[in-house]
Amino acid sequence: MLRSVKDIRGYLLKAQDGEIGKCSDFLIDDKQWVVRYIVVDTMKWLPGRKVLISPISIGDAEALNRRLDVALTKDQIKEAPPLDADAPISRQYELDYNRYHDLANCWVGTPVWEPHVHPFLLHRSKADSYVSKMEAGDPHLRSAKEVMGYNIQATDAPIGHIADFIVDQDTWIVPYLVIDTINWRPTSKKVLIKPDWVEKVGWRRKKLLLDLTSDQIKNSPTYDPSMPVNQECEVRLYDYYGRPYDRKKEGVQ
Template sequence: MLRSMQDLESLTLGAIDGDIGTVKDFYFDDEVWVVRYLIVDTGSWLFSRKVLIPPFAIKENDIGSHRLLVTLNKDQVENSPNIGTDRPISRQHEMQSLSYYGYPYYWGSAGNASSSGGPDSLTRKNLATAHRLLHQNDDPHLRSCQAIIGYHIRATDGEIGHVESLLINEETWAVQYLVVYTSNWWLGHTVLISPEWIDSVSWEDQTVALDLDQDAVKTSPQYDSSEQLNRGHEATLYKHYGRVGYWQVETVTQINVRE
């Protein structure tokens, strides 16, 4: 089932022996658009320390009760590596955290990469170089889900709106869709854009460039957040853009693996 980022935020994480805290944000991998970590505020029992919890730890989604149950205990969380979440984390810190919990490393294969770009000016290039040097040990592909809200969406022939939310697959933790609001162009028109249809992302300019034109987006099925998105709605959306549904690709992959 797909859940909006806002629905997943503020969920309580329940450990084996008590509650850990509440979800405040997510780090997703911008190469494959999959959530790698939940950022959890531990509240008063750990002086509001924020910790990273990988989805590997989740054993049960109890969204109805506004809870996620994990396989960890409170001591494990309390003694986990102290990693600041107010800045990009380094790959070394990720290794420490995943090794501590006994989870495998997720990196090593490329996915739907989104590249960054920006104005080709000397000043911007110098600033970009300085930024890269400052954060050269950071994991360059971890991005905050909250931070991408408000990013401008640009079609092949002009801007069309901004990111209003993300829809996350609660089974795979993939960022399945960007919820795009096109109020400045078509009043009240909200559409879904799959990361598969993104040509590039400029993290410096906060702009997402699509491989779609304005007319295709304008005539796409509207998204109503008050209704549960089902496979029929998704099939209509993918048919509109002439694309193969991700669920069909997954089915073919599973068959090939079995063979």
């Protein structure tokens, strides 16, 4: 199930024994292009406190009811290590968080949820995998809300900005970025770009550099936010760029 981050924002999160709040943001790993954490607005339950939920703890996603089920109790969430700072989140915090929830350290695996396709199937058996370096902060972990609006640079010219992210709600992988070309066109046109086509991420300059020309992006198939990103849409995009489409590796399973 491919859905827009903007659409998922506001989903209710329900623990095993009650509601904990609403989805307010996502922390996305730009190296593996996956949602590593869902940021929860706990509202009146834990006022003023930021809570992170790993996709490993997310069960069913109900689009009709706009709800995500969390395989944790409210006490488990409440007693988790508190997060005082914004991203980048320290590796030490992630280690403490994963040990507390008995989760694997997902940044060491390839593919990201190794050995499973779906994060919900991951368990502690891989949790003590080798960690190459303890960093003060993870430079690849960014707020989706922060990154929306970052400029897009084609090989020959600036071409637009990031308007949204498309997320696979089964795997929480980000198969597409939504680019709005309104900055350089008389009317707004949104297009989909694969993260694989991002050559470099310049966080300080708030810019993504693509391995595509501005004309390629301008003339690519239009993305309509009111329509689902299905196999037909994906195949059309791949055909346009002349790239092979592998159904097993892309968003539609």
